[in-house]
Amino acid sequence: MSEPRRPGSNDPLTPFELALRNRVPSREALLAEGKAQTVRQRRRKQVLGASLSTVALASMLWGIDPAWRSEDVRTAYGQRHDLQLADGSRIALNSATHLRIEQRLRSRQFELLEGEATFTVAPGDKPFIVRSQGVAVRDISTVFNVRSDSRGVAVAVIEGAVDVSTASAGPQRLLGGQQLMPSRESLGAVAALDPASATAWQQxxxxxxxxxxxxxxxxxxxxxxxxxxxxxxxxxxxxxxxxxxxxxxxxxxxxxxxxxxxxxxxxxxxxxxxxxx
Missing domain, CATH: 3.55.50.30 (Phage tail protein beta-alpha-beta fold)
Incomplete structure (x- = not known):
């Protein structure tokens, strides 16, 4: 076996051996680089996981529409009251009516707990929805009347159109001059309406x-x-x-x-x- 070359010797291959050593990392350098690469990969995975979690959370939040504030409006027996909303919509409340106005992130929602109200809806980016006794009425740029009492819910469209639905049925499209008496179980039959009679209480x-x-x-x-x-x-x-x-x-x-x-x-x-x- 030949004796290893020593740097500084007169062997003509020595310069090439030194150049090769400079180009090929040592074992310690290779180990250090491997550890650094592992740390970088772990950090990339953490950042990617956090990004995916943020996207998932944003998607989940977009799918919900919490009410961050609500306001109850009541009228006494024999009293009527008109409301002008910030978006330009108007609500006329009949006698002995209880309406809850909800401020939500992505919709304009109202709950008619009792009584009767006529909704004149201004166009807007957020859906306009009235709920009562398990029935939901979604406005499609219209004027409509909702009554809610011991008889159930009655929806009457004065102008435009609405979609009426429940947890188990719908939506049912109602046009101007039509009315419906839905319940939690079914939407019922669409019937003709005299708009003047439906809003006579306002006079x-x-x-x-x-x-x-x-x-x-x-x-x-x-x-x-x-x-x-x-x-x-x-x-x-x-x-x-x-x-x-x-x-x-x-x-x-x-x-x-x-x-x-x-x-x-x-x-x-x-x-x-x-x-x-």
Whole structure:
């Protein structure tokens, strides 16, 4: 075996050996570079994971629409009230109405807990949605009326169109001059509507056209705090027609025995029992 060359010797290959050593890293240098590369890869994975987590969080937040503030508006018996919203929309509230206005990130939402309201919606980037008793009404640039009471929910479109849906059905498109009485279970059938009758309450009028007495009493209850009820449910099939002043429902009640085979029994607390004559 030949003896290794020593630097500085007169061997003509020595310069080439030194140049080769300068070009080829030592074992220690290779180990150090390997460790540094491992650290860089680990950091890249951490940054990539954080970026993916940020994207996933942003996607999740985009899919939710929390209410960051809400405001309740109520009207008393016999009181009506008009609201002008910041976006230019208008809401007319009928007597004995409870409306919750919700400030949300990506929509304009309202909950009609009780009563009746007409919504005149200004165009905007955020959807305009009214909810009540499990029913959702989504505006499509329109004027619509929503009533919510013991009878359920009634949606009437005065102008334009809305989409009505529930958790189990819909959406059902409603156009101007159409109405619907949906429930949590079903949307029901679309029916024709007289827009003037649907909004007569805004002029302080109650309009009935062959309306069953049970429906008449339901409307009267909106304007008086003391209860009024039927002694016999079969009396509810009697029908009433005419236009009456909503500020004078007591006069309307007094008129019932003159146009129907009924009699009134008044209680000391102001309650009224409508019974057969």
């Amino acid at each position: 302080g009028k109650l309009r009935f056209d062959g309306t069953p007495l049970r429906e008449v009493l339901a409307e009267i209850r909106r304007y008086r705090q003391a209860p009024i009820r039927l002694a016999d449910n079969r009396l509810g099939d009697l029908r009433l027609s005419g236009e009456f002043d909503s500020a004078a429902v007591e006069s309307l009640i007094d008129l019932l025995p003159a146009v129907m085979p009924v009699m009134l029994i008044r209680g000391r607390d102001g309650s009224v029992l409508v019974s057969a004559r």
